[in-house]
Amino acid sequence: MSFNADVSRIFERMSAMLELTGADRFRVNAHAKAARVIKDHPRDLGPIAHDQKSLTALEGIGKATGAKIAEFAETGAIAEHDALAEKVPEGVVRMLDVQGLGPKTVKLLWHEKGVDSIAALKGVIEDGSILDLPRMGAKTVENIKESIAFMESSGSRLPLGIAMPIAEALVDRMSSVPGVVDCAFAGSLRRGRDTIGDIDVLIVTEDPERAREAFCGHQSVVKVLARGETKCSVRLGLDGPGGRFGSQADQAVQADLRIVPAASWGAALMYFTGSKEHNVRLRERALSEGLTLNEYGLFPDDRGAEPPPQQRGVKPEAAKTEASIYQALGMPMIEPTLREDRGEMSIADDPGLITADDIRAELHSHTVASDGEMEIHESAGIAEKRGFHTLAITDHSQSSAVANGLKPDRLRAHIGRIREIDRETPGIRILAGSEVDILVDGSLDYDDDLLAALDVVVASPHAGLKAKPAQATKRLLKAIEHPLVHIIGHPTGRLIERRPGLEPAMDELIAAAVEHDVALEINAHWMRLDLRDTHVRAAVEAGCKIAIDCDVHGPDDYDNLRFGILTGQRGWLTPELCVNTWDRDRLHGWLRSKR
Numbered sequence: 001m002s003f004n005a006d007v008s009r010i011f012e013r014m015s016a017m018l019e020l021t022g023a024d025r026f027r028v029n030a031h032a033k034a035a036r037v038i039k040d041h042p043r044d045l046g047p048i049a050h051d052q053k054s055l056t057a058l059e060g061i062g063k064a065t066g067a068k069i070a071e072f073a074e075t076g077a078i079a080e081h082d083a084l085a086e087k088v089p090e091g092v093v094r095m096l097d098v099q100g101l102g103p104k105t106v107k108l109l110w111h112e113k114g115v116d117s118i119a120a121l122k123g124v125i126e127d128g129s130i131l132d133l134p135r136m137g138a139k140t141v142e143n144i145k146e147s148i149a150f151m152e153s154s155g156s157r158l159p160l161g162i163a164m165p166i167a168e169a170l171v172d173r174m175s176s177v178p179g180v181v182d183c184a185f186a187g188s189l190r191r192g193r194d195t196i197g198d199i200d201v202l203i204v205t206e207d208p209e210r211a212r213e214a215f216c217g218h219q220s221v222v223k224v225l226a227r228g229e230t231k232c233s234v235r236l237g238l239d240g241p242g243g244r245f246g247s248q249a250d251q252a253v254q255a256d257l258r259i260v261p262a263a264s265w266g267a268a269l270m271y272f273t274g275s276k277e278h279n280v281r282l283r284e285r286a287l288s289e290g291l292t293l294n295e296y297g298l299f300p301d302d303r304g305a306e307p308p309p310q311q312r313g314v315k316p317e318a319a320k321t322e323a324s325i326y327q328a329l330g331m332p333m334i335e336p337t338l339r340e341d342r343g344e345m346s347i348a349d350d351p352g353l354i355t356a357d358d359i360r361a362e363l364h365s366h367t368v369a370s371d372g373e374m375e376i377h378e379s380a381g382i383a384e385k386r387g388f389h390t391l392a393i394t395d396h397s398q399s400s401a402v403a404n405g406l407k408p409d410r411l412r413a414h415i416g417r418i419r420e421i422d423r424e425t426p427g428i429r430i431l432a433g434s435e436v437d438i439l440v441d442g443s444l445d446y447d448d449d450l451l452a453a454l455d456v457v458v459a460s461p462h463a464g465l466k467a468k469p470a471q472a473t474k475r476l477l478k479a480i481e482h483p484l485v486h487i488i489g490h491p492t493g494r495l496i497e498r499r500p501g502l503e504p505a506m507d508e509l510i511a512a513a514v515e516h517d518v519a520l521e522i523n524a525h526w527m528r529l530d531l532r533d534t535h536v537r538a539a540v541e542a543g544c545k546i547a548i549d550c551d552v553h554g555p556d557d558y559d560n561l562r563f564g565i566l567t568g569q570r571g572w573l574t575p576e577l578c579v580n581t582w583d584r585d586r587l588h589g590w591l592r593s594k595r
Contacts, residue, residue, distance in 0.1 A: 003046035008039035049073035091117030161526020179207030192566030271295035277341035364549035370395035442478025460489030524564025536571020
């Protein structure tokens, strides 16, 4: 993660702990504002962390805040944060992760009821004593219970967007260790799942001891769990000194290093990538061909012999590459994103899955007109450099007040400004659009005359995300059936590991989208990935159009494209069905067809 994200997270925690300890409102708000300014700043503040003049020139960053930023850059910590952490039990801070519990309520629970952990919170809910607190009614308590249940059912899995940079940093580190010949991450992360449980890193090395030392001695390791000849396991801090990989402070993830023989690299990578179900199918396929498959290679089938073939010097039929193993089994190379035992064993040819290189347009982006960080021309410049022929500016509609949504008069002026900049920017088409709220009754946030003036309408649910499935289905169907809608943005509204979102009847939505020529969006932000992979697969099978959009708010959001691509691949998406891959004439023709 970036320096800005790391520092922002610490200031957010300081603001929360200050409020929990009864600090004055000014200090609480100052730290909260600093967190927002740092997080939203479009450039990395690390290089200017010791330049107080430049830091304090930023709105919301005073001398004291600037000094703390410099302290973090120097030491990897902020003393005031650590002092506050001594006063506030970690369990109290963790209670802030329960959706629906703000600092005031947590403070009340802590001081009035002695609740200092989520376990203690569950206790006062069960015995009913939580109802003694002011403004704590039965409905509020029920919502808190649901939030806790969701957190617990989600477990300790990490979102893809947090796990991927950690794994990439580990691979970079291990690849630079003298003697390491090959290095890659495997597991569910390589398959592109939206969350992962742990990180598997495989290496081939000529100096195993040096590799073990480099892995176990990494500065982000908070505990060495095991250190063996071929496997080491550690716990990595996500926000500790020297680590700062993630935005989820005080959490950790297990990482395993496996040292494998060079001759078995492909077999090991296949085995540890999984999934378990896919591997079972491969072993069954091997047995049907008179072969046996394990993490060392594909061997002649002699199951009764001991020890295993790799220990007896039996030469494998294939082992060094994954492709050679699939070929020996009479199969095309199956991409990691498909290895979930969802029919991939019957693939006869390369399915031609979508890749990031296929994308030619971004159709969901925000600017400073609503809650984005960039001006129109700044975002257009990034999109053009990526080879895109089209960028749709889709700032929020009026009901998204928290996102500075545009009232009709502001939107009309914004459309004019977009058109003006489009005329001045010959290298890329800039379209005037809006991310229009789908209201709880299914109606849209602007009248039809204003919607018709837009080049692109991305209709998205933002509120009422606890609706019953039937109500959610009806709501989204009404939006799909609206003749001026092009794309349904993040259809369920889920936030990974935080909010389950709507649970509509996806088959009905997909069928309606096909009928009304509407695209369903894969929102590529790693916190959303909505549509999720299984929804994409159903949409692909029905021939439904898909949009992969980065929901751009800042420059870094364009990099989320890879997560949307992985989700699309997991749903067997090909370029033909993805509107973002179309050439300019085809894309704009489709957009105009709904006007």
